[in-house]
Amino acid sequence: MENQEERQTEGVDPQEPDQGEVTARIRARFVDASVRRGNAVGCESVIAELDSLHPFMTFLRDDPELAFDYLVDVTAVDRLKLDEAIRYAVVYQLYSYKFNRRFSVSVPVPEADPRIESVVSVWPGANWLEREVYDMYGIVFDGHPDLRRILMPDDFGSHPLRKDYPLHGKGERDNFVF
């Protein structure tokens, strides 16, 4: 594919000149925060390193020019095998009914103490999505009203979607008591 190389370089350069409308508005409001361009295909995206996530997400929802009132998805990526300094990234997919626009926010989360603020108070629909990320990656969501495992058994012990967790498990199945 001829545009492959072109796309690969996208998102790497933080000084990207043609920033999108949403990114420009975010940068104007959060001047000190590091907001880099993400590498999502087909929609605008940012990689945001923030002191506090809550005001950022509330801004995205409440700003009349953005109005991202629908939280589509919350998931995480374990970048252990990618060339990234910070191991995890929590990825939020947003949509605005008003502007018919999608946006993706990726927030890096360090390996040593994987913690991030919960956005349940911004979008109540984040509740189960964040529980799933906690279950699969062990990322703790501060301020979540009911942070329990959701798909794996309560006493499972590991976080299976981490890249250092083997595909065939660690023998949990044999120890499972019926």
Add this chain to the structure above:
Amino acid sequence: MKARTVNTTQIDKLAETDLEEIRNERVTFERTPDMPSEHMILNFGPQHPATHGTLHIVLELDGEKVVGATPHLGYLHTGFEKLGEYRSYNQFVTLTDRMNYLSPLSNNIGYSHAVEKLMDIEITPRCRNIRVALAELSRLADHLLCVGTAALDIGAFTAFLYGFRAREVLYDLFEAVCGTRLTTSYTRVGGLLRDVPDNFAEMARESVEETLTAASEIDRLLTHNRIWRDRTEGVGVLSAEDAVAWGATGPVLRASGVDWDIRKNEPYLGYEGYDFDIPIGRNGDAYDRYLVRMEEIRQSAEIVRQAVENMPSGPVNAEEEHAVLPEKSEVYESMESLIYHFKMTMEGHGPTPPVGEVYAATEAPNGELGFFIVSDGSREPYRIRVRPPSFINFSLFPMLIKGHMLSDVVAILGSLNVIAGELDR
């Protein structure tokens, strides 16, 4: 169903173990201070016919009134997302069948759409029309079963049988097209497994006729039926604001009066060229969700007719070097294609998208079905995530059931159309 009163000493004993998760669970029991002798805990599932799969809800009852519900998921957790990281892009298609097993073709199409967006592949016009026709036919099958089983759970057996009869014709069509009835695995990156059979248009028209007949029969049985209306009207009311805030999609969102459908708002597969309407509900209750699904059946039937009528001729696979498999018929006849096919499916070859990530959504029968793929430039996805519509719609359940009667549990579950395979993946 097993019923037991709360035994606090038993809970205390559990809490003594060093399992933090179980201790957290104890907190949910303690939350209602007036609980002790009056409230009863009732286990709904995991083996209950109305759960349509295996899911488990712990209901807290005050007499027959539900004061709290705690769903426990994961009984059908299969680890598709983990497995996907070890499978090539074409191999993952077979896993998507097994998520929403009532409309596997919608999942196949949604997944391929995401990979094609990531790889920037333009599919052929014929492939596009076939995909639209099959996506809408599987919407018919899904809605027929959803309405039928919702009625069955409440006690109306006939509607279920009418729905199943028409669904049989649809499944015969899927069998003729894909070779299988359930695990269709029909799409490939940039194309399809094979072209549709010659009598596809005829079969599609026939199954649409059959579905519309069944729909009007169900309509006559249920829509003005006193019992059905009593059981569904005003049950599980979801306001438009809540629907948006909780991220509900599909018929659940539209029944609450929000005019949003990905086929209209962000058209894909050429949906902008079809003439169809989006039905909207007014009250957001179980009855409106039923009405929205019934009207969607009629609209989808219309789309199938248009897709079949304007079916372009030509190949079904896009011509993209090193990305799309050759036509199977050619593989048997031409040496070039055979070598190419062999190489494409061998380890270390096959479709390899550029580095990047993509989120692509399609309107599946239950709502927004999204696939989030992170590619590291190899032949397997680095991370593949499914945004399952049932999962998010079901998270509304504890809110919707609060204050209703025990018998409304099945009415609300049926109207949300929770598919356990998709819920747990």
